[in-house]
Structure formats: C-alpha cells, structure tokens
Amino acid sequence: MHESCRRPAYNRITPMRLPTHPVRYLLSLLLVALTACTESERRAEPSGDSPANRQKIAVLLINHGSRSSGWKRNLLELERRVAPRIRAIDGIDTLSTAFMEHAEPSISTALKALDRNGYSDIVVIPLFLSTGAHVFDDIPTIIGKKENPATLEQMRLEGIERYIPAARTHLAAPLDFSGLLASNVLRRAGTLSDDPSREGLVLVGYGSEPFQETWERTFEQTGRKACAEGGFAGFTTAWCGHVAHYSPDSTSAAIGRILKQHDRAIVIPLLVSFSERFQIDIIGRGVASVVETGKHVRYRPDAILPDPDLEAWIISTAGTLADGIRKKQLRK
Amino acid sequence: MKPFDNARRINNILHRDLGYFFAALIIAYSLSGIALNHVDDWNPDFIVTKKEINLDRGYAKNEITASSIERFSALAGEQSFRLYDFPSDRQVKIYYKNATMLLELGSGKGIYEQVSRRPLFYQVNVLHRNSVEWWKWVSDLFALMLIVITATGILMLRGRNGLPGRGKWLIAAGALPPLIALVMQQM
Numbered sequence: 001m002h003e004s005c006r007r008p009a010y011n012r013i014t015p016m017r018l019p020t021h022p023v024r025y026l027l028s029l030l031l032v033a034l035t036a037c038t039e040s041e042r043r044a045e046p047s048g049d050s051p052a053n054r055q056k057i058a059v060l061l062i063n064h065g066s067r068s069s070g071w072k073r074n075l076l077e078l079e080r081r082v083a084p085r086i087r088a089i090d091g092i093d094t095l096s097t098a099f100m101e102h103a104e105p106s107i108s109t110a111l112k113a114l115d116r117n118g119y120s121d122i123v124v125i126p127l128f129l130s131t132g133a134h135v136f137d138d139i140p141t142i143i144g145k146k147e148n149p150a151t152l153e154q155m156r157l158e159g160i161e162r163y164i165p166a167a168r169t170h171l172a173a174p175l176d177f178s179g180l181l182a183s184n185v186l187r188r189a190g191t192l193s194d195d196p197s198r199e200g201l202v203l204v205g206y207g208s209e210p211f212q213e214t215w216e217r218t219f220e221q222t223g224r225k226a227c228a229e230g231g232f233a234g235f236t237t238a239w240c241g242h243v244a245h246y247s248p249d250s251t252s253a254a255i256g257r258i259l260k261q262h263d264r265a266i267v268i269p270l271l272v273s274f275s276e277r278f279q280i281d282i283i284g285r286g287v288a289s290v291v292e293t294g295k296h297v298r299y300r301p302d303a304i305l306p307d308p309d310l311e312a313w314i315i316s317t318a319g320t321l322a323d324g325i326r327k328k329q330l331r332k
Numbered sequence: 333m334k335p336f337d338n339a340r341r342i343n344n345i346l347h348r349d350l351g352y353f354f355a356a357l358i359i360a361y362s363l364s365g366i367a368l369n370h371v372d373d374w375n376p377d378f379i380v381t382k383k384e385i386n387l388d389r390g391y392a393k394n395e396i397t398a399s400s401i402e403r404f405s406a407l408a409g410e411q412s413f414r415l416y417d418f419p420s421d422r423q424v425k426i427y428y429k430n431a432t433m434l435l436e437l438g439s440g441k442g443i444y445e446q447v448s449r450r451p452l453f454y455q456v457n458v459l460h461r462n463s464v465e466w467w468k469w470v471s472d473l474f475a476l477m478l479i480v481i482t483a484t485g486i487l488m489l490r491g492r493n494g495l496p497g498r499g500k501w502l503i504a505a506g507a508l509p510p511l512i513a514l515v516m517q518q519m
Contacts, residue, residue: 136419147414149430150447157377159463214420245372
C-alpha cells in the first residue's frame with residue numbers, strides 16, 4: 001500500500017502496433033485508459049529528493065466531523081485563527097483541517113495533499129476531548145500507525161478510506177492532557193449564572209464505551225476545578241453519545257440530580273463544536289423534558305469552540321512536536 | 333377493450349413485474365430495517381466474541397515488556413501479537429490480526445475481543461446504509477419504485493375488494509399507527 005511504485009527500466013522500446021479489429025481496438029483503448037487511471041493514482045515520488053531527506057513540516061488538525069454545517073464552520077474558523085501563529089513556528093509551513101467522518105476533506109484526502117506537496121513530517125493534532133476509541137484506535141488506524149481489526153471493519157462499512165502517508169506522522173495527545181476544559185466551562189457557565197452558590201453544573205459529553213473510565217475522570221477533574229474556581233455549589237455529568245445511546249434521558253436525569261440539591265442547573269455541552277443533532281436534538285430535548293425548565297435550568301446550545309485557550313494549546317502542541325522533529329533531524 | 337381497462341392492465345403488469353424485480357431488495361431492506369431498529373440492543377453488523385482474561389496478578393506499567401505481552405497473549409490462544417499500546421497508565425491494549433485484548437493492569441483482568449461480520453445482516457446493512465458510494469442513487473430509484481408498486485397495488489382491483497370498497501378503510505387503518513406515534517411524540 002505505501003511502498004513506492006517503481007517502473008521497470010526497459011532496455012529496448014518496441015513500437016506499439018494498433019489492432020485493426022474494432023472490438024480489439026476498443027479493448028486496447030480501454031486498457032490504455034485503465035492503465036492511465038492507475039498511474040495517476042500512484043503516489044508521485046519527488047525525484048531524488050525524498051521526504052526523508054528534506055525537512056518540511058505540516059500541521060493537520062483532525063476532528064470527528066459532522067454533517068452539520070455549523071460544526072464544519074467552527075473548525076475551519078479555528079484553522080483560520082491559528083494559521084498565522086502556526087506558520088510562524090520555525091519549520092512549520094502549512095496548516096490544514098481534516099474530518100474523520102461525515103465531511104470533507106477527510107483524513108486520507110488531507111494526507112494525500114500533503115504527500116503531493118512533499119512534506120517530510122506531519123504533526124497530527126486530534127481535537128477530541130479525551131482518549132476514546134477515535135483517538136486511540138481509529139485515527140492511528142486511518143493513518144497507518146495501527147491496525148485495529150474492529151476499526152478496519154467499521155471503516156470499510158462507513159466508507160472511510162485508510163491512507164498511509166509517505167511523510168512521517170507525529171500524533172499529539174488529545175485535549176484532556178491540558179487544563180483548559182475547566183476554564184472553558186467557567187467562561188461559558190459565567191454568562192448563564194446569577195448566583196453560583198445556589199447553582200449546579202451539568203457537564204454533558206459524548207462518552208466512549210471502551211474508555212468510559214478515562215472520560216469520567218476527565219469530567220470529574222473538570223467539574224471539581226470549575227466548582228472550586230467559580231464557586232458553583234456542585235456538578236454532575238451526563239452523556240449524549242455512544243454511552244447514552246444518543247438519548248436525551250442521561251441529560252434530563254443529570255439535571256434532576258442537580259435540582260434535588262440546588263436551585264438551578266446550568267447545562268454545559270462539552271463538545272468540541274456545534275451540531276444540531278447533539279446540542280439541539282439530544283441535549284435540548286433532555287433540557288426541555290424537565291418540569292419548569294425555564295425557571296430551573298439555564299442552557300445555551302453552544303460548544304467548546306471558539307476558545308482562545310484551545311488555540312493556545314494547539315499552537316504550543318504544534319511547537320513542541322515540531323521542535324522535537326527538528327532536534328531529531330539535527331542529531332542524525 | 334375500453335381505454336380504462338387498458339390502463340388497468342398496464343397498472344397490473346407494472347405492479348406484478350416491479351414486484352418481481354424488486355423482491356430481493358425489498359426483503360434485504362426489510363431485514364436490515366429490523367436489524368438497525370435494534371441497534372441499541374445488538375451490533376447489527378458484527379459478531380463481537382468476548383473472552384474474559386485473568387492474569388496471574390496485577391501489574392505496573394513499567395513491568396510490561398514484549399515477553400510479558402506474549403505470556404498474556406497465550407492466555408487467549410494467540411501465538412504472536414502485532415503491537416501493544418497504553419490507553420492510560422492503568423491499561424494496556426494488545427493488537428492481533430483479527431482481535432484485540434484490553435487489560436486493566438492493576439486488577440489483572442481484561443477482555444479479549446474478536447470481531448467478525450454478521451452473515452447476511454452485514455451485507456444487507458451495507459446496502460441500507462449506502463456504504464457503496466453510488467448505491468444511494470439506486471436506493472433513490474428503489475424508493476420511487478416502492479411508491480409505484482404501492483400505488484399500482486392500490487389501483488389493482490375494482491369493486492367490493494378494491495379502493496372504493498374495503499381498500500379505503502384498510503388504507504385509513506394503516507395510516508393510524510404512524511399518526512398515533514406522531515401525536516404521542518408531540519405530547
């Protein structure tokens with residue numbers, strides 16, 4: 001799959017005779033066309049100047065993707081905002097965004113473009129909240145760093161293409177290794193709060209069945225930090241993705257838990273971007289199903305983005321990884 | 333032959349032949365529909381075989397080496413592994429050709445998971461989910477043809493057993509369950 005295609009060197013070139021029979025002629029044309037197609041799909045190797053010998057670093061921001069135009073708009077806006085600062089980092093000269101599913105450019109499309117432009121190294125920054133199946137298995141499998149059998153099957157079913165780039169890929173850790181979630185929650189909850197001492201936070205996340213313990217720990221740390229710094233009376237978590245079977249019940253149950261102890265619940269969707277399905281349909285219905293919701297629940301269907309701290313995290317992550325790549329190259 | 337009779341004859345031929353032509357696809361989509369309706373209760377595409385693994389004791393991350401991974405793999409009957417990785421400091425995930433093993437290092441417990449395609453359902457779900465790029469156009473055509481099959485079916489018979497007779501009542505009765513469901517959803 002990722003081996004370079006080398007054409008055999010021919011000593012003699014024999015002139016090609018065109019067939020005279022119309023059927024044979026058509027078949028020959030078809031064969032020539034097919035050969036041309038497969039040739040064009042082969043990876044173009046820069047002659048005598050392989051990516052390994054030339055250092056050229058690209059940054060690729062990867063997110064889950066969604067059919068929602070709002071989701072895509074937020075992520076492309078993020079790229080636009082951080083691009084000048086990313087390009088200012090020594091050694092990095094391009095930044096692009098890719099969507100794991102439901103939107104283009106897909107990861108494979110983006111990697112192919114970077115390969116065509118002869119990048120030697122690609123810093124892959126996953127914009128996911130925590131170590132879940134997507135970050136730990138799916139993305140590494142798509143870019144050829146792993147071969148998770150379940151992921152390979154699911155990718156085939158969902159039409160997600162796998163592409164192993166010629167460039168070296170460097171996968172960054174996801175968001176929960178930085179402390180920015182709590183400040184994001186505080187900033188957003190602050191705009192909805194009247195009296196934090198009488199209010200509780202409901203943090204709604206996507207969740208991940210195989211790594212739920214990690215997700216719960218991340219949300220626990222985020223909630224505790226937000227309460228300590230913002231003076232909120234308490235917090236609880238709810239899930240809107242795989243774990244909750246995309247049902248609003250987890251959100252409404254979490255609101256119920258908060259309202260048993262506090263006067264008001266402030267619901268914060270901890271999702272990277274906006275999607276009608278999650279913020280409006282699933283979480284929104286969970287909020288709407290609570291009795292006297294207008295009086296006791298505050299909710300704005302927003303997302304983590306836009307967030308200046310997230311932008312800073314992307315820039316510092318890209319800088320750290322690019323620095324490591326450059327130092328490694330110098331040691332060679 | 334009256335023009336009306338001729339139209340009815342064409343109607344019946346259309347109903348019969350489209351019914352034959354799309355029979356396989358109707359059954360495939362119906363099977364897949366049932367499978368995907370219960371997506372919360374089972375995996376409609378894959379059979380996931382799980383096996384509990386119990387290590388001799390708990391381990392720390394720094395104790396994990398290739399040879400210990402080989403020993404853990406042998407517990408699941410795997411002779412070799414492709415690679416292993418740590419989702420967290422307390423977990424290790426081992427990758428095989430057709431399976432994975434996720435171990436909780438502290439407790440020494442884990443799950444070995446094999447994934448295989450669910451026969452028949454996987455294939456019909458591929459069609460229903462439009463997993464093949466161009467299939468959605470076939471799917472659109474199929475949906476339109478289902479409307480034609482239904483419309484021609486409604487117009488097939490005359491008299492007591494046709495649309496003017498019992499047909500209209502049965503159509504009305506058939507429309508009731510979805511209407512009730514929609515009303516209940518609004519409440």
